[in-house]
Amino acid sequence: MKYSHLIKKVWPYFYTYRHILVIDLIAAAFTTASEMALPLILRRMTDVALDPAQVLTYSVVIRLGLLFAGLKLIEMVASFYMASIGHIMGARIETDMRSDVYLHLQTMSDAYYNETKVGVLMSRITNDLFDITEFAHHCPEEYFIGLIKILFSFAVLIRVNVPLTLIIFVMIPFMIVAASKYRGGMKRAQKEQKVQVGDLNSSIEESLLGVKVVKSFANEEVESAKFNRENYKLLGVKRKYYRFMAGFNVINRGFDGLMFIVVIFLGGHFLVTDQISTGDMMAYTLYVSSLLATVRRIVEFTEQFQRGMTGIERFSEIMATESDIVDAEDAVSLSDVLGRIVFDHVDFKYERDTDYVLKDFNLTVEPGANLAIVGPSGSGKTTICNLIPRFYDVNGGTVSVDGVDVRQVQLKSLRENIGIMQQDVYLFSGSVLENIRYGRPEAPDEDVYAAARMAGAFDFIMDLPNGFDTYVGERGVKLSGGQKQRISIARVFLKNPPILILDEATSALDNKSEAIVQASLEELTKGRTTITIAHRLSTVQHADEILVMKDRAIIERGTHRDLMARRGYYFDLYTKGGSLLE
Structure with missing residues (x-):
């Protein structure tokens, strides 16, 4: 992206704090006062001292000294403002941008996260935006002071x-043009570096989250090798960046030396021929030194500028990515939901160049019905459940709730009326109380306790070290699988949705835990439209209807008794190899 385009992207965030920015730039101007005045003060003192017609007295020295002291005091106050309020302005801009990008990521569909590494997103939300903070504070000041x-x-x-x-x-x-070649190389290398940091973060996150699997297979060396590959890729990118930076610095120093050579030879000539006074020569040298330091700082500050521009570009890339699941302009809100779900000639596939997972699929689930879906992996069971809350949109046909196409329903309203429980329960790193309350954030403690009782979780929670205030650890690692499931059931009880989706909610539990959780689920499903996906056929025997899927189509349907009497595919699965559906 062009710099002008990137500046337009970030300008609204600056505009919010424009009053602080203006004062910050005024303060920046004052910080140069003493530096710019010093050569003039020294020239005046030198000229008076060398001029036979004048006398350098204490009065002159004191006046010049007090003038410089006053300017220095102004500089100190202005510098304090720049270092404090100016940095806070940059941090506020960073905070606003981080909030916007986080909210934007919350709107993205499952398809986006299937293609994007979480570690890369974390890098963009943290490292990239920190670079933008430094850019937001320092760039306007440095370039304004330089000007x-x-x-x-x-x-x-x-x-x-x-x-x-x-x-x-x-x-x-000429100095700027010569340095621009290396500046472009620094920009490209800086972007490569940020990409590689994101990949490295993803590698670390994946390895640490799966540390038990790593240890169980004694594959520490394998993971170390994978980490080192990404780590040394980052080293290679940094080498490239630092080579460009080295060339950049050589160009700057070369022109510095060239300019001082010009000052020495030509300035010496003008001094010898009395075309310039000793005081003027001193002031001239100091100003040239200050000028070179200024140009060098501006050019060297390009590194910070490049990091900021790269961060803005990567921020813009995320913000420009639109979700494929959004509210229709005339979307309606669901109210008094009965829970009638209809799949009408539905076609669906996950990607354009893949086969259809569902083709001309039809299904009606009546309000309050308990429907179970069984079948081998890849038969389309989970896909059916993903289409109801619009985690994905159908390619053809419609999915409707109470006669309204889900694509015409506000996403928030649709999902507020659906409770989802999965095999892999996700608990947040907080207390038990906070995790249950996630089902209804405004719920009072009494409702949380009631939900825990209905889920059969109250007693074991009270036996924990701190009861409902017990910290569950990251992803609930301090609790057993059965305990996590019952907390997730309590969370859904608290939400109290009219539609319930159970996606293999008990398949990862042992028999004892499954029996406890199954009892809680039976209580939870009363009076709700429930769709259950199960691998254990024993858990769906009491469903109002069972769909048997194979090769992405319904091959049998009926109650457990009907399907057993039919002696078909379901009967074979139930009577062969135990209760697990392979």
């Missing part, structure tokens, strides 16, 4: 000696 110093230096130097000043300032554009 003031260059203009002020030019105004003073041109009055001292026109030819020498013109030569010095003509060399500056």
